[in-house]
Amino acid sequence: MLRNQLPTHTMESICPLDVQFAPQIAALLQSPPCHQTQEYFDNLIATRQCHGLKIKVDGKLGKGVFADAEFKTGELVLKDQILVGLQHSTNKMDCFVCGSCFHFIGSIELQIGRKLYFQELGVSSSNQCHSDSSDGEGKSCVIEDASLEECSASGSKSRIPLAPEVIQSLMDGQLVLPYSENFSLPSPYPCPGGCGEEYYCSIWWSGKGTDFRGGGGGAARDRGGAASEAGWWLGSGVAGWCKHCADIDWDACHSLLCIGKKSKPSCREALSKFVEHANNTNDIFILAAKVIAMISLRYKNLKKARFTEVACTASSVDIDLSLLLEAWKPVSMGYKKRWWNCIALPEDVDKGDEIEFRLQFKNLAFESLQLLKEAIFDEECAPLFSLEIYGHIIGMFELNNLDLVVASPVEDYFLYVHDLPGPLKKEAAAVTQPILDALDDDYSICCQGTAFFPLQSCMNHSCCPNAKAYKRDNCKHNHSLWLKNGDKMKIPERHHGLWIERLFTLLPSRLHRYAVYPVYRVSDTGTGTIRGTIRGTIRVFAYRIRFFMYPVYFVKSWDKDGQATIIALRPIQQGEEVTISYIDEELPYDERQRLLADYGFICKCSKCIQVKVD
Ligand SMILES: C[S@@+](CC[C@H](N)C(=O)[O-])C[C@H]1O[C@@H](n2cnc3c(N)ncnc32)[C@H](O)[C@@H]1O
Numbered sequence: 033m034l035r036n037q038l039p040t041h042t043m044e045s046i047c048p049l050d051v052q053f054a055p056q057i058a059a060l061l062q063s064p065p066c067h068q069t070q071e072y073f074d075n076l077i078a079t080r081q082c083h084g085l086k087i088k089v090d091g092k093l094g095k096g097v098f099a100d101a102e103f104k105t106g107e108l109v110l111k112d113q114i115l116v117g118l119q120h121s122t123n124k125m126d127c128f129v130c131g132s133c134f135h136f137i138g139s140i141e142l143q144i145g146r147k148l149y150f151q152e153l154g155v156s157s158s159n160q161c162h163s164d165s166s167d168g169e170g171k172s173c174v175i176e177d178a179s180l181e182e183c184s185a186s187g188s189k190s191r192i193p194l195a196p197e198v199i200q201s202l203m204d205g206q207l208v209l210p211y212s213e214n215f216s217l218p219s220p221y222p223c224p225g226g227c228g229e230e231y232y233c234s235i236w237w238s239g240k241g242t243d244f245r246g247g248g249g250g251a252a253r254d255r256g257g258a259a260s261e262a263g264w265w266l267g268s269g270v271a272g273w274c275k276h277c278a279d280i281d282w283d284a285c286h287s288l289l290c291i292g293k294k295s296k297p298s299c300r301e302a303l304s305k306f307v308e309h310a311n312n313t314n315d316i317f318i319l320a321a322k323v324i325a326m327i328s329l330r331y332k333n334l335k336k337a338r339f340t341e342v343a344c345t346a347s348s349v350d351i352d353l354s355l356l357l358e359a360w361k362p363v364s365m366g367y368k369k370r371w372w373n374c375i376a377l378p379e380d381v382d383k384g385d386e387i388e389f390r391l392q393f394k395n396l397a398f399e400s401l402q403l404l405k406e407a408i409f410d411e412e413c414a415p416l417f418s419l420e421i422y423g424h425i426i427g428m429f430e431l432n433n434l435d436l437v438v439a440s441p442v443e444d445y446f447l448y449v450h451d452l453p454g455p456l457k458k459e460a461a462a463v464t465q466p467i468l469d470a471l472d473d474d475y476s477i478c479c480q481g482t483a484f485f486p487l488q489s490c491m492n493h494s495c496c497p498n499a500k501a502y503k504r505d506n507c508k509h510n511h512s513l514w515l516k517n518g519d520k521m522k523i524p525e526r527h528h529g530l531w532i533e534r535l536f537t538l539l540p541s542r543l544h545r546y547a548v549y550p551v552y553r554v555s556d557t558g559t560g561t562i563r564g565t566i567r568g569t570i571r572v573f574a575y576r577i578r579f580f581m582y583p584v585y586f587v588k589s590w591d592k593d594g595q596a597t598i599i600a601l602r603p604i605q606q607g608e609e610v611t612i613s614y615i616d617e618e619l620p621y622d623e624r625q626r627l628l629a630d631y632g633f634i635c636k637c638s639k640c641i642q643v644k645v646d
Pocket residue numbers: 093094095096366367431432489490491492493494631632633634635636637
């Protein structure tokens with residue numbers, strides 16, 4: 033049975049808003065007309081100055097990205113800014129990053145001190161095992177009787193702790209590490225709402241992208257509302273000092289989601305419950321909440337602007353559908369299906385249990401939505417709080433999101449010290465070695481999360497792609513995979529020398545989607561060794577699933593901040609479609625189709641069509 037042909041009773045509404053606002057919801061979920069979509073993406077490409085690309089909206093696979101110029105091998109094809117993204121909550125203890133652009137902030141000392149502090153408290157990801165990851169389904173997994181042959185890198189036992197005073201002096205800036213001035217980071221600005229949960233940096237808007245200049249200014253300003261230019265996320269295209277990331281995030285969504293003193297105590301409590309629920313189940317709900325907050329605030333701003341124009345005094349609780357559709361436009365452009373329908377059925381779940389399986393996800397989303405409604409429900413934007421809309425927003429993430437991976441400057445710092453000439457290295461290492469010993473394998477953990485990118489998400493998949501997500505190639509160091517023992521892990525030649533993520537995959541395969549694991553550089557010989565498997569039993573909602581994990585690797589899209597960077601894998605001709613691979617395209621045909629089923633389609637690329645013909 034196809035996923036969109038489930039019996040009607042699974043589609044029955046459990047959310048009264050789905051029924052009450054059915055026409056408005058249908059209007060929101062209707063695909064925008066082609067000309068509107070074309071206009072939107074043409075505008076986006078122009079304002080972001082990603083010349084050389086064109087989004088075509090009526091291709092055989094729906095939207096697709098096409099070359100409007102020639103690209104040489106290795107050339108930058110696209111740098112795309114996040115529409116909405118989040119850092120996984122489990123990663124927050126490891127990496128201190130800006131809550132808006134995900135650039136590392138503070139200082140090398142603060143990054144290290146904070147990590148060691150949480151490590152000593154026993155709450156860092158270093159103290160957890162892989163299967164306790166923040167995956168869509170994995171978040172809800174409870175290890176019941178896993179016999180862990182070997183835990184991850186994070187569980188290292190060879191760590192030599194530092195004295196608490198040293199950790200404190202790293203955090204409060206008393207201890208300055210040698211050469212750390214070469215790795216300065218933007219100053220952190222606390223959330224203006226006083227939640228203490230989010231910190232930000234300031235950015236320089238060059239009109240082309242972001243260029244980080246640390247700190248400067250920082251006086252708390254009176255925000256008194258969320259009045260920003262409604263189209264900020266399309267980028268102004270004008271160079272100049274931009275508002276702090278704090279302001280950007282506040283105006284975009286955080287003013288509604290902040291649990292600081294500026295929010296009403298009842299909202300604060302409800303929001304805390306919502307976040308706790310998301311952290312215990314699936315942090316993708318927090319991303320969905322960001323979208324709902326963004327659209328609500330865009331709606332308010334559009335309404336304010338319209339009323340100023342026509343001096344209108346209409347009742348403030350009437351839903352203005354045309355304004356709501358306008359506010360929703362950036363989300364309307366994303367490819368989406370209902371979350372609980374587009375999740376691939378894990379191999380371990382019996383076909384006969386499919387309806388029950390999907391209902392569990394639907395109920396989970398409803399549970400989360402109820403908590404969010406208690407916190408930020410707005411009558412004027414009521415359709416946004418329907419389960420249909422919530423499910424489609426999460427489904428959009430499921431089908432399009434890219435893992436967000438931002439390289440750690442702490443790793444760069446230690447590599448720099450490692451590369452110093454003899455006497456200088458010896459002197460510096462006298463200070464840094466005890467810190468490395470305390471961090472052990474975790475010295476290089478990068479910022480990890482998930483994000484939706486409006487242009488990149490239009491890229492179709494191919495098993496013979498002509499583009500890929502960029503991996504930093506300016507690193508001077510060739511780390512071998514440090515995996516121990518036994519089996520060889522073969523890595524295709526084209527990935528040699530690139531940064532990869534060592535990933536323990538939990539079967540069924542979907543459970544790795546949002547996992548949090550370290551990134552390593554593959555040696556130029558491209559081989560590593562597998563560290564052993566982990567066997568056990570987990571509970572996924574009502575199901576007990578026997579599993580084993582095996583290490584695979586993922587090549588990541590990552591950079592100094594959260595932008596997606598796509599480069600050409602081979603020469604791309606003008607007019608040719610730009611494709612990336614959502615999976616490891618070297619796998620055999622059946623395995624590829626199995627993995628692509630997670631994305632809800634059977635591949636129609638030339639390589640797969642050829643297999644069928646043969
Ligand atoms: C991330 S979106 C890509 C943009 C999409 N074509 C659109 O219209 O927005 C992924 C979806 O595009 C379609 N798609 C992408 N690559 C495909 C392929 N090789 N074969 C078949 N469908 C594909 C599938 O429907 C898939 O779920």
